Amino acid sequence: MGERIPIAVPRKGRPLESVLDRIARRLDASKLADDVTSTLRNEKERTKNELEKSPADVYRRLAEYSDVDDPTEPEYTLVRDTRSGHPRRIVFDSVTIPLDGVDGVADDTEVQLIGREEPFRALRTHEVALAFDSADLILEEVVELRPEPIDRIADMNARIDPADTDVQVVTGLGDTVYHTLLATPAVAPASASLDRAFLDAYEGSLCIEPRYERLVRAVLGTQTVDGVEFCYPDDGREEEAAIAETGVGVYLTVTGSTAREHGLELGEQLFPSETVLLESPPEVTTSVARVRSLLDGADLETELAVSR
Structure with missing residues (x-):
């Protein structure tokens, strides 16, 4: 049976x-x-x-x-x-x-x-x-x-x-889509990759969705986020726009077209979302x-x- x-x-x-x-x-x-x-x-x-x-x-x-x-x-x-x-x-x-x-x-x-x-x-x-x-x-x-x-x-x-x-x-x-590191040209390194190594040396604001804070800490490691201050988009504001204002952030991307429309450069794909x-x-x-x-x-x- x-x-x-x-x-x-x-x-x-x-x-x-x-x-x-x-x-x-x-x-x-x-x-x-x-x-x-x-x-x-x-x-x-x-x-x-x-x-x-x-x-x-x-x-x-x-x-x-x-x-x-x-x-x-x-x-x-x-x-x-x-x-x-x-x-x-x-x-x-x-x-x-x-x-x-x-x-x-x-x-x-x-x-x-x-x-x-x-x-x-x-x-x-x-x-x-x-x-x-x-x-x-x-x-x-x-x-x-x-x-x-x-x-x-x-x-x-x-x-x-x-x-x-x-x-x-x-x-x-x-x-699969990816949690991707994004940054404006003014913040992104001119002669190096926009990747985890960049974040290791970075100190300042990192714009993320509030519910992803623990996820980002796990993906980057607690050592990397030392010196990083998380900030969040205002209610109702598009995430890519908020990241562009902050200068650097992490958000889910598929093609990255919306990020580019906001003048953002696509860096390392930090973690697959699946x-x-x-x-x-x-x-x-x-x-x-x-x-x-x-x-x-x-x-x-x-x-x-x-x-x-």
Whole structure:
């Protein structure tokens, strides 16, 4: 007899799309992944572009999208959106994926994807054995701060204090963007690289997002940030604009085009930000281990290579 294996996943955005892509490729669920992705992208556009004004409309669409009678069809829910005029947003809630016919998996085994605002915390409290979440959240919460920097996701497990949590990183999903060192030409070194060595000698303000302070301390190492004073963008101000005013900062970049538009030079890519598969080893049964192996694999294009 099989069992249902719950996996906590993000509710929306790029991380959820990366998880759905992985699920589609490994569990033969392409239609499901496409349906959820297209639905949530449409809802994001409605929220962003104010396509719907009546509060009743969002409840009507929620009822149309969700199938509460068939767990193998996706169900959605509402969350509060912080932007003015858009108090409710439709996000992913749950779906069950049968694994009938999958080699090595017991009959009637199912995977249940459960949407969470912060899947990592559901894992820490032992609600689930597996979860997908951003590697950033681990740096922000449980990776030990040390004088030496950390520059690879693969090194994170060794920096997690087992007395704090038993959560471990299994693998990454390859949706990589980077925490990048940025500076104006007036501050960037004229004849050297804009990199960690520059920050070692730098003293002054470093503009970052407030929630990334612990992450930046872990990535740079506490020795490097000696003499550095963190400052933060004013509420509602674009991060790159705030960094340009400060002169130097760290922010997530994909192409770096927005940073260049603000006159910033792109320096070292300090740390990859990537969605990762996480596990709570005490909760990993034989069935869970088999599902975990289905979601892992050499076909992943990722910054992460965790040896276990």
